[in-house]
Amino acid sequence: MQRTCFFFLLTTLLTAVGCNQEKPGGNATSYIILEGQTMGTYYGLNYADSLGRNFQPAIDSLLEEINLGVSTYIESSLISKFNQATSTFILEDTLSGPGRHFLENFHVAKKVFHQSSGAFDPTVMPLVNYWGFGYTPKRQMMAVDTATIDSLLHFVGFDKVTLSGKVLKKSLPGVQLDFGGCAKGY
Known part of the structure; x- marks a missing residue:
């Protein structure tokens, strides 16, 4: 049980650290999330843009x-x-x-x-x-x-x-x- 808990915590920690990576130069990558409707359905788009442009x-x-x-x-x-x-x-x-x-x-x-x-x-x-x-x-x-x-x-x-x-x-x-x-x- 302790071993399972340890691996769970380690995985969570590594995931959190990995998702908060900074680019060389100290700028954190920010993701832009777009959503909309088209053709009778929905779409979602996630992208990174260092300039923060909205497409x-x-x-x-x-x-x-x-x-x-x-x-x-x-x-x-x-x-x-x-x-x-x-x-x-x-x-x-x-x-x-x-x-x-x-x-x-x-x-x-x-x-x-x-x-x-x-x-x-x-x-x-x-x-x-x-x-x-x-x-x-x-x-x-x-x-x-x-x-x-x-x-x-x-x-x-x-x-x-x-x-x-x-x-x-x-x-x-x-x-x-x-x-x-x-x-x-x-």
């Missing part, structure tokens, strides 16, 4: 930019505009801003689609909405309508979307993208 505005700005590219919950986002388009959608700027994030997520989704042999398919948005997990209003589902599901499956398949330069085309007007399976980790 919260820059981080929030970047997350907002990503949302404007890939959030299906924002009507003015690029992905929402693509989903509302009937056939052709042109990305104005793919080198910066929301267009860059949309395009990068498109390529990530395409890569995962191929690596998973189609098990991951970002064109499932019509089904996501049917089951009540998407941007459409939630509804109580009393019974599964297999005919509706079959009709929605007609719009699912990443082969129904093509990208050539900045031009995205869908083979059917009801085809919609959902990067929710990869955008949060992006």
